[in-house]
Amino acid sequence: MNLEYAAGGRWLSTGAVILSGVLLGGCMTTRVEGSKDAATGIADGEFIVIIESSYHSGNQTEDGFVDCVTKEVQKGSAGLSVYPDEVFQDDLFPWFEPRTMPQGPNALPTLMEKPGVAARIRESGVRYIVWINGNTERTNGGGSLSCAVGPGGGGCYGLAWWENDSSYEASVWDIEDGKSAGAVSAAVRGTSMIPAVVVPVPLIARTQNAACKGLAKELRSFIVSEEPI
Amino acid sequence: MPPRVPRLLICLLSLASAGCSQSVQVQTTFPEPLVDPLPVTVGVRYTDELTQYTYSEDLPADGRDWTFSLGPANKLLFESVFSEVFTAAVPADTPAANEAQAILQPNIKAFEFSLPRHSRSDQYGVWISYTVNVYAPDGELRTSWPVKGYGEVDSRRFKGNTTMQQATVLAMRDAATIIIDALDRDTAFRRAVLGETAPAEAAADSAGIPGDEDPGEPVPEVGRANEDMPEPAGEELNGES
Numbered sequence A: 001m002n003l004e005y006a007a008g009g010r011w012l013s014t015g016a017v018i019l020s021g022v023l024l025g026g027c028m029t030t031r032v033e034g035s036k037d038a039a040t041g042i043a044d045g046e047f048i049v050i051i052e053s054s055y056h057s058g059n060q061t062e063d064g065f066v067d068c069v070t071k072e073v074q075k076g077s078a079g080l081s082v083y084p085d086e087v088f089q090d091d092l093f094p095w096f097e098p099r100t101m102p103q104g105p106n107a108l109p110t111l112m113e114k115p116g117v118a119a120r121i122r123e124s125g126v127r128y129i130v131w132i133n134g135n136t137e138r139t140n141g142g143g144s145l146s147c148a149v150g151p152g153g154g155g156c157y158g159l160a161w162w163e164n165d166s167s168y169e170a171s172v173w174d175i176e177d178g179k180s181a182g183a184v185s186a187a188v189r190g191t192s193m194i195p196a197v198v199v200p201v202p203l204i205a206r207t208q209n210a211a212c213k214g215l216a217k218e219l220r221s222f223i224v225s226e227e228p229i
Numbered sequence B: 001m002p003p004r005v006p007r008l009l010i011c012l013l014s015l016a017s018a019g020c021s022q023s024v025q026v027q028t029t030f031p032e033p034l035v036d037p038l039p040v041t042v043g044v045r046y047t048d049e050l051t052q053y054t055y056s057e058d059l060p061a062d063g064r065d066w067t068f069s070l071g072p073a074n075k076l077l078f079e080s081v082f083s084e085v086f087t088a089a090v091p092a093d094t095p096a097a098n099e100a101q102a103i104l105q106p107n108i109k110a111f112e113f114s115l116p117r118h119s120r121s122d123q124y125g126v127w128i129s130y131t132v133n134v135y136a137p138d139g140e141l142r143t144s145w146p147v148k149g150y151g152e153v154d155s156r157r158f159k160g161n162t163t164m165q166q167a168t169v170l171a172m173r174d175a176a177t178i179i180i181d182a183l184d185r186d187t188a189f190r191r192a193v194l195g196e197t198a199p200a201e202a203a204a205d206s207a208g209i210p211g212d213e214d215p216g217e218p219v220p221e222v223g224r225a226n227e228d229m230p231e232p233a234g235e236e237l238n239g240e241s
Helices: A002-024 A063-073 A085-091 A105-113 A117-124 A207-224 B004-018 B071-085 B095-099 B162-184 B188-194 B200-206
Strands: A027-036 A047-052 A126-150 A153-174 A179-200 B020-025 B038-044 B054-059 B064-069 B086-091 B102-114 B123-135 B141-154
Touching: A027 A207, A047 A063, A047 A085, A063 A126, A063 A207, A063 B141, A085 A117, A105 A117, A105 A179, A126 A179, A126 A207, A153 A207, A179 A207, B020 B162, B038 B071, B038 B095, B038 B188, B064 B102, B064 B162, B071 B086, B071 B102, B071 B162, B086 B095, B102 B162, B102 B188, B123 B162, B123 B188, B141 B162, B141 B188, B162 B188
Parallel strands: A047 A126, B020 B064, B038 B086, B038 B102
Antiparallel strands: A027 A179, A126 A153, A153 A179, B054 B064, B102 B123, B123 B141
C-alpha cells in the first residue's frame, strides 16, 4: 500500500515538474523599440508588403520569421492588410530581386523612375514596404546531461543550458512619400535549460517567437498610429 | 521461405548499394520583366546542351547522389527575358531572323550547389554560370557575356527536394536579373546587342557585375558540389560601379 502510494506520488511530482517546465519556459529579456521619422497612417484598401533584406548583403533572416511577422501583423482589430511578398516581387521583376532590391530609401526615387514601376506599385495598393533584417543566434551554452538505460530502468542526470539572441529590425518605407518612415526593432535574449534528475525537464526560451510577436505588435501600432512613437 | 521475402531483400540490398538518389526537376515559369523593350530585333539560338541540360553528382560523404534537370526551364528563362527586353526575339534558324540586328546564343557553362553542412549554415545554395554569345548577322562573334546567378533557400522553408529546387529557381532568376540589368544600362553587352561601337572606356564598364569583369573569364568546371564556396555577402550589387 505504501509502495503504491510512493510510486503514485513520484509520478505526480514528475508530472508537476514537466507541466511547470512547459508552462514556465526559459528565462527571457525582451526589448522592443520604435523610432519614427515621419507621420504614418494607413487607409482602407492600402497594403503593406514585408520583404526580407537581401542575402547578397549578408542578411540571414530566417524565412520562418518573416512568415511569423506576416501572420502576426494581420491579427486583431487593428490588423494590417499584407500584400503577398512573392506576388509583389513577381509583379516588379526584376527590381525587387535579392541582387537589385533597393538598399536604402535613397534608392526609391531612382527605382520609381524605372518604366512601369510606379504604376505597378500604385495598382497593387501597397503603401509601405517593410524590410526585415536580423536573425537568431546561439551565443553561449554549457553544462552536461547524460542518460543511461539499465535492466531496472533508465534516467538522465545533469544540466544543459544555452543562450539564444534574437535581434531583428523592420525598416518602414513610405511609398507615397518616397522616404523612410522609421524603424522598429526587437531584441530578445533567452536562456534555455534542461535540468534532469531521472526525467529531463526542458525549459525552452522561444526567443525568435517572442521577437516576432513583439516586432509585429510594435509594427502594427507604428503604421496605424498617426501619433509619433 | 515465401517468394515475396527474397524479392524484398533484393530490393532493400539494391537500394542500400545504390545509396539515396535525389532528383531535382526544375519546373517553373518566370515572371515577365517590367522593362521598356530595346528597339531591336534579335535572333535566338538554343543549343541542345542548354535545353536538355542535366547535372549529376555523387556525394559519398552525404550518402546521396543528386541529379538536376533544368533544360526546359533554361529555355523558358531565356524566352521570358528576351521576349520582353527586345522589340522582337525570333528563332535564329527561321526567315524572320533575316531582319535581326544580332543573334544571341545562351550557353550553360557550370552548375554548382552546396548543402547546409558545406556552408555551415541553414542554407541550400546554387550557382549557375551562363554565357550569352552575341553574334553579328554575318556570324561574327561580338562578345561572350558571362552571367553567374546565385540562389539560396533556408533549409527549414520547404521539405525534401523542394528546397534545392527553389534555390535553383532563384539562381536562374538571378541570372535573368543580371542580363536585364546589363541591358538596362550602358554596358558592353548592350552595345554589342545594339551593334554599337564600344567607346574607348568600354573596358571599365563591365566591372562590378560578378562574373562579367572579363568576358573570357574562366568559369569553374561544369558541375561540382561547392564544398568551399564563400558566402555571397560582399558581392557588389547592381552591376557596374
